[in-house]
Amino acid sequence: MRRRWALRIVDLVETASPRLTILPRKRAKKPRAFSGEAIIKIFFGGNALVAIIVLALITIFLFREGFGFFGQNLANLRLYRQAGLEYVDIMRDQADAHAALVRWLHQISLLEEATTAQQELDQFADKFSGAGADLSELVSAAGDQALALREVLAGREAETPESDDGDIAAKPAATLTPEARLAELRANTGKFEGIVLSMQQNMPVLLTQAPHLPSAKAQASLARWQEHAAEYLRHLPAATEQLRRWNPDIPVSWQRSVGSFLFGKNWVTASFWQDWYGIIPLLAGSVLVSAVALLIAVPLGVSAAIYISEVAGRGEKALIKPYIEFISAIPSVVLGFFGIAVVGEAMRAASHLSFLSWVPFFPISERLNAVTAGCLLALMAVPTIFTLSEDALRNVPRGFKEASYALGANRLQTIFGVLVPASLSGIISAILLGLGRVIGETMVVLLCAGNRIAIPDFTQGLGAFFQPVHTMTGIIAQEMGEVVRGSIHYRALFMVGLVLFALTLGINYLAQKLVARYRMSIG
Numbered sequence: 001m002r003r004r005w006a007l008r009i010v011d012l013v014e015t016a017s018p019r020l021t022i023l024p025r026k027r028a029k030k031p032r033a034f035s036g037e038a039i040i041k042i043f044f045g046g047n048a049l050v051a052i053i054v055l056a057l058i059t060i061f062l063f064r065e066g067f068g069f070f071g072q073n074l075a076n077l078r079l080y081r082q083a084g085l086e087y088v089d090i091m092r093d094q095a096d097a098h099a100a101l102v103r104w105l106h107q108i109s110l111l112e113e114a115t116t117a118q119q120e121l122d123q124f125a126d127k128f129s130g131a132g133a134d135l136s137e138l139v140s141a142a143g144d145q146a147l148a149l150r151e152v153l154a155g156r157e158a159e160t161p162e163s164d165d166g167d168i169a170a171k172p173a174a175t176l177t178p179e180a181r182l183a184e185l186r187a188n189t190g191k192f193e194g195i196v197l198s199m200q201q202n203m204p205v206l207l208t209q210a211p212h213l214p215s216a217k218a219q220a221s222l223a224r225w226q227e228h229a230a231e232y233l234r235h236l237p238a239a240t241e242q243l244r245r246w247n248p249d250i251p252v253s254w255q256r257s258v259g260s261f262l263f264g265k266n267w268v269t270a271s272f273w274q275d276w277y278g279i280i281p282l283l284a285g286s287v288l289v290s291a292v293a294l295l296i297a298v299p300l301g302v303s304a305a306i307y308i309s310e311v312a313g314r315g316e317k318a319l320i321k322p323y324i325e326f327i328s329a330i331p332s333v334v335l336g337f338f339g340i341a342v343v344g345e346a347m348r349a350a351s352h353l354s355f356l357s358w359v360p361f362f363p364i365s366e367r368l369n370a371v372t373a374g375c376l377l378a379l380m381a382v383p384t385i386f387t388l389s390e391d392a393l394r395n396v397p398r399g400f401k402e403a404s405y406a407l408g409a410n411r412l413q414t415i416f417g418v419l420v421p422a423s424l425s426g427i428i429s430a431i432l433l434g435l436g437r438v439i440g441e442t443m444v445v446l447l448c449a450g451n452r453i454a455i456p457d458f459t460q461g462l463g464a465f466f467q468p469v470h471t472m473t474g475i476i477a478q479e480m481g482e483v484v485r486g487s488i489h490y491r492a493l494f495m496v497g498l499v500l501f502a503l504t505l506g507i508n509y510l511a512q513k514l515v516a517r518y519r520m521s522i523g
Contacts, residue, residue, distance in 0.1 A: 059501070062497055062498045065494040066495045066497070069261070069277075070258055073488060076274075076488060077257060078252045079150060083146055084182060085274050091135070091243070094239050095132065098132040101128065101232065102128060106122075112218040131202060131203055134195045142185060143273070145184060189243045192243060196240055261278060261492070264278015264280060265281060267279070267281055279472070279499055280455060282474075284469070285472075286472050286473070289370050289438070289449060290374075293377035295374075297379075297381040297438075298431055301381070301385030304320070324383055326383075327379060332441060336444045336448055344367030348366075351363040366468050368447075368449060368468055369465070370450075370465050370467065376448055380441065384430065384433050388426065388433060389427045392429070400418050401418065403418075432507065439503075445471045445473065450468020450469060451470050452469060453470045454468075475493070
């Protein structure tokens with residue numbers, strides 16, 4: 001029986017064997033080594049992660065070091081008001097405006113070629129300067145009183161004051177309370193009002209005695225000066241009213257601390273009087289220099305890229321392209337020396353040429369100015385803009401060009417109607433990278449911009465570009481090594497860095513929005 005069942009099972013297996021598939025035994029998977037693709041992903045992904053981490057660390061570092069500036073600046077402004085320095089500055093502004101008018105007269109004298117007319121104008125300038133002597137003396141005396149009060153309020157021992165003739169004052173300064181000192185300071189309001197009345201009576205007569213200059217250019221400048229002098233006299237009573245309304249007990253708000261930095265027109269450090277940290281002069285200098293650089297670099301870089309990509313022959317490409325790209329290898333300090341010794345001197349010499357005398361702001365007295373620095377920065381930005389713009393033009397599909405020629409367009413129509421619009425995003429990126437190269441440069445602006453911390457006089461039109469300026473990068477490089485860590489000056493420099501950082505991000509964001517809008521319009 002068992003044998004019969006065994007034979008039957010064998011027959012069944014033999015019958016079904018053609019339809020059976022013998023599966024191999026599964027083996028345990030061995031760990032596989034990283035493939036080339038996985039290594040590439042880890043490498044580039046790691047680099048991207050490092051870039052994000054570095055950007056986050058830079059942002060955190062800037063905020064951490066700059067944090068606390070506004071609190072320190074607020075305390076600084078409160079002491080400025082309580083000590084009466086703000087009160088004295090109301091009078092000082094009028095004295096400075098008078099001194100500026102005197103300097104303007106001396107500048108007009110340089111425009112006049114006749115010696116006799118120059119002497120007459122110099123004598124008139126001396127008379128006008130003497131008319132404000134009493135105001136200058138009052139400001140000096142009131143300034144000493146305010147400084148003494150500030151020392152008392154700051155907890156320092158005040159020095160014994162001296163009278164005008166050098167004798168020690170009868171009443172020791174140490175016995176005066178801050179309230180008494182403040183009352184003495186505010187007593188200068190009456191003195192200022194008397195000086196203003198005297199100036200309003202005497203100066204109009206003096207203005208009518210201004211000499212007539214033979215030079216038409218000098219006479220026109222003198223006429224503008226007379227208008228400003230008359231305007232100065234009309235505004236003097238308003239300063240008297242400000243002194244009367246001034247109150248040291250009015251609190252200084254946080255908005256004043258923030259606004260004095262973002263909209264302040266003065267950057268004054270290590271001053272015996274008052275330190276100011278206003279970014280507007282530095283921002284104006286950076287914008288002015290960058291504008292000059294881009295106005296020169298963008299046409300040169302983009303047009304050179306178009307020529308090399310679409311017009312030049314093989315021999316021209318082999319000659320021109322390496323030389324343009326070689327400019328980026330020149331050290332910035334060498335370009336700075338070139339700007340000082342060659343560009344600045346040549347520009348100042350050209351401004352004295354007779355056939356350029358028709359230019360309103362020529363001749364210029366400063367060889368180091370925004371135009372000098374902008375020309376050198378343009379030279380540094382051209383290789384970046386040229387290389388990236390050429391790459392963008394070469395990446396345009398060849399079919400675009402062939403289709404344009406097939407429709408009957410010539411070379412210029414194809415370049416400016418097809419290739420440039422198709423590569424516009426790449427060209428804008430090249431310009432932005434060039435702007436980043438310009439706005440972040442330090443050595444050239446330190447050597448060639450003139451380093452004058454003042455807002456350019458834009459009333460001179462294009463002449464504002466030929467005035468010395470200072471930039472945000474230049475001020476950080478110049479002053480960071482001299483400040484005490486944790487001081488208000490130290491934190492102010494980091495706030496300048498934060499503004500520069502935010503400005504760069506804003507420019508890139510706006511450029512991306514413009515590119516996206518352009519793509520939608522041509523889509």
